[in-house]
Amino acid sequence: MDLGVFLPIGNNGWLMSTAAPQYMPTYELNRAVTLKAESIGFEFALSMIKLRGFGGATEFWDHNLESFTLMAGIAPATERIRLYASTATLTLPPAIVARMAVTIDSMAPGRFGVNIVTGWQKGEYAQMGLWPGDQHAATRYEQSSEYVRVMRDLWDTGRCDLDGEFFHMEDCRLGPLPQGPIEIVCAGQSDRGMRFCAEYGDVQFVLGSGRNTPAAHGQANERLGVAAQHSGRDVGVYVLFMVIADETDEAAFTRWDALNAAVDREAIATMTGRAATDGSDERSHTRQLAMPEGAINFNIGTLVGSYERVAAMLDEAAAVPQTKGIMLIFDDFLQGLEVFGDHIQPRMASRRKYR
Secondary structure, three states: OEEEEEOOOEOOOOOOEOOOOOOOOOHHHHHHHHHHHHHOOOOEEEOOOOOOOOEOOOOEOOOEOOHHHHHHHHHHHOOOOEEEEEEEOOOOOHHHHHHHHHHHHHHOOOOEEEEEEOOOOHHHHHOOOOOOOOOHHHHHHHHHHHHHHHHHHHHHHOEEOOEOOOOEOOOEEOOOOOOOOOEEEEOOOOHHHHHHHHHHOOEEEEEOOOEOOOOOOHHHHHHHHHHHHHHOOOOEEEEEEEEEEEOOHHHHHHHHHHHHHOEOHHHHHHHHHHHHOOOOOOHHHHHHHOOOOOHHHOOOOEEEEEHHHHHHHHHHHHOOOOEEEEEEEEOOHHHHHHHHHHHHHHHOHHHHHHO
16 A cells, blocks of 8 residues: 655645644755655655635645645655646646656656646636636536646657647647656546546545544545446545544544644635635535534544554555555644654554565
């Protein structure tokens, strides 16, 4: 089973709490997190793209780095770990992203992939004059399908002549070709989003949910499996969890309770309001991310407990059929990875080679 880290490309990581570590996203931090993950055997690191935050006392995600340039800076420092950068399909033409990907592939041959972000928050794109209109909610996967087709044509043959509804290529050329396969990563949680990944993607990220419910992503895995059967393609499933671990259950829950007691309600209210306006087929999932009772960390599945307990829960998550990997986030990334490598991974049956 693969392990990966979801890099803290936005300020304060994934916790909307004044009791969480407060920090700016820097190249040095993200480089250090990636190198630490690589040193303890993690297989991949992914950086998101976020263009507008939620404010509040924590100025949550008001400060973000750019994904491709960040990963280009990190790539030469790494030797083994796979690197994924994210593209917002409304912001960069696919032929340019294809060339950017080949450039990073030359720094990390065979270790680079692209995460496709279709975009659901109007404010992120309207602020730059890039919002195509509210019809985008209904057509974004059709747009993204053409986007990926352009990139794959260029990577495979160095040429694209796609004349589609959204993109019109006329003898578009790319050279040199990538030195290894460039994987496409997707994260849409709706049936339509998973069908898109089954048709065009290599890896589908699904969300863990609830606290200490490590097998809750099973239904999402099954839905992707149905979509993959129709497309006839093999798509890997990676699930996302936050880990809050300590020497004892009591110590871990004390930290978790303190984080929740200091929740940034203004930032959560802003996020909840934006999710409520989502008119796409992802609306139930984007609203779930913003449900007030767990929105301190986007209602991401959270594993809280002693080192032994968290290791056992991760093994349980890994045993869910079709799960090929787990992506992790922490309250404190560098400390969390250190603890994970020293105390949690050695206790995991699903990571026997690191025991």
